[in-house]
Amino acid sequence: MITELPLGYWNPKNELMPREELEALQLKKLRRVVERAYHKSPFHRTKFDEAGFKPEQLRSLADIERIPFTTKEEWLQEQQRHPLFGDMLTTSPDLAIRYHSTSGTSGRTPLRVLDSIRDWQWISDMWGYAFYGFGIRSTDIVYLSFAYGAFIGFWGAHYCCEKLGALTVASGGMSSEGRIKQILELGATTICATPTYALRLAQVASEMGIDLAKDSKVDKIILSGEPGGSVPSTKRLIETAWSAKAADTAGMTEIGTLVVFECSKQPGGTHIIEDHLIDEVIDPKTGGKLGYGERGERVVTSFGRGFIPLIRYRTGDLVEKVPGTSCTCGRTFDLYKGGILGRVDDMKLIRGTNVFPSAVEAIVREFEAVDEFQIALTREEGIRDEITVAVELKPSFDDQFPMLSVELGKALAEGHEGLRFNVRLAERGSLPRFELKARRLIDKREV
Amino acid sequence: MAGIDLIGRKLTPVEEQALVLYNELKAFLSMPDLPPCAQSNARVALAAVWQIVNDLDLDFEYIYEYGV
Numbered sequence A: 001m002i003t004e005l006p007l008g009y010w011n012p013k014n015e016l017m018p019r020e021e022l023e024a025l026q027l028k029k030l031r032r033v034v035e036r037a038y039h040k041s042p043f044h045r046t047k048f049d050e051a052g053f054k055p056e057q058l059r060s061l062a063d064i065e066r067i068p069f070t071t072k073e074e075w076l077q078e079q080q081r082h083p084l085f086g087d088m089l090t091t092s093p094d095l096a097i098r099y100h101s102t103s104g105t106s107g108r109t110p111l112r113v114l115d116s117i118r119d120w121q122w123i124s125d126m127w128g129y130a131f132y133g134f135g136i137r138s139t140d141i142v143y144l145s146f147a148y149g150a151f152i153g154f155w156g157a158h159y160c161c162e163k164l165g166a167l168t169v170a171s172g173g174m175s176s177e178g179r180i181k182q183i184l185e186l187g188a189t190t191i192c193a194t195p196t197y198a199l200r201l202a203q204v205a206s207e208m209g210i211d212l213a214k215d216s217k218v219d220k221i222i223l224s225g226e227p228g229g230s231v232p233s234t235k236r237l238i239e240t241a242w243s244a245k246a247a248d249t250a251g252m253t254e255i256g257t258l259v260v261f262e263c264s265k266q267p268g269g270t271h272i273i274e275d276h277l278i279d280e281v282i283d284p285k286t287g288g289k290l291g292y293g294e295r296g297e298r299v300v301t302s303f304g305r306g307f308i309p310l311i312r313y314r315t316g317d318l319v320e321k322v323p324g325t326s327c328t329c330g331r332t333f334d335l336y337k338g339g340i341l342g343r344v345d346d347m348k349l350i351r352g353t354n355v356f357p358s359a360v361e362a363i364v365r366e367f368e369a370v371d372e373f374q375i376a377l378t379r380e381e382g383i384r385d386e387i388t389v390a391v392e393l394k395p396s397f398d399d400q401f402p403m404l405s406v407e408l409g410k411a412l413a414e415g416h417e418g419l420r421f422n423v424r425l426a427e428r429g430s431l432p433r434f435e436l437k438a439r440r441l442i443d444k445r446e447v
Numbered sequence B: 001m002a003g004i005d006l007i008g009r010k011l012t013p014v015e016e017q018a019l020v021l022y023n024e025l026k027a028f029l030s031m032p033d034l035p036p037c038a039q040s041n042a043r044v045a046l047a048a049v050w051q052i053v054n055d056l057d058l059d060f061e062y063i064y065e066y067g068v
């Protein structure tokens, strides 16, 4: 059921604030965050001293570039040196009420974080910018489709919905079938899921003989966890499957909450919550600042999380910033055009051509017959790199593969400077499905 | 300075009242011999009102000393 979304602001004072005032506010908060980190976190003090940086050097917002970057590697090493959390807690761990960690993929140690009651008020509040801004109100029934584990996922969204007064439905530990039944039974109006899982639910529903577009009351979908929420073809598929409007959002465990959100005007990008953080875009190679319209790595400084300061943290996210005026909603917050475009290190070089998984996804999702896909990079005869897209087709589309493989191969080549893609048919149910953090690219060249 | 927010704007009546609530909760939590039910619930309340103060740029501080 597609309905017009209301225009609303969670915090109109700041969301509509002139840029000069917003920047003055950021500088004020930045100074306090940095001073506190310097005096309370030995990790930060050492780091700043080694870089020859003193908090009093922050005279203007441009001085942020004097502060050294923090990387995930550095943070993990610090946690190993001083288990469990590193020498960077600014207050007693006795005040912590929550523990969360990253998913710790590839057998690596997970990043661990602690937060207090105050920190969690802030974490849930940041989701308010996204939920209220996309039209979710106290009368909504919000269904959160995620596992509710140590991974931060939609935890903050859950508490935000309670804060909003919406009926908040947790679905940890449930099967997709069970979730679909409950979504219908309770008359859920809003779904929170990753883009991949929103599509997966629609597919499972279809196998159950249910058409979510007709049979459910869902009219809003909050997407997070993967770039797909801003990939136009993926988003269109989700919106059609559910007959609902979908908003892209993105957050991370390191900050505890979301950092960007798509407003009800659906500008094809995500606003940065600039009254609660500073997001910079840098050249990942030189570390130099990039301007509007230039693609680079997102670097974040958080004003909210107090337990563990997050200052100039290199996220590895690939983004392109554009001014707030690019959206018609009136917010002065800058946007990321196309949301988080992918990971800086996701870019693969195949026979001299740059390939981004999100760009491949955008093309593959244009083909309605495709249910799931996977990209594999291989090195043939020890020298020639090959890229193969394996596709699983929807049940009634099997006989279309011969034509689809030609058309998809052509579209992929056209989108990548003529690079030849191999397209292969995967057996139904053979490709992995994801609830969180879909990983659809396998680089076998590195093995 | 009283009467203005972090960027120098004059406080509205709503903002003034938010600060009154905030300071009263801090004062309440500083009282001796609070029963556990009062202390725990007041901490949650202080965190919630702190977020109003934080969102509306009325103050920007850390309140860990109140057990929050």
Ligand SMILES: [Zn+2]
Pocket: A263, A264, A265, A267, A271, A327, A328, A329, A330, A331
């Ligand atoms: Zn907007």
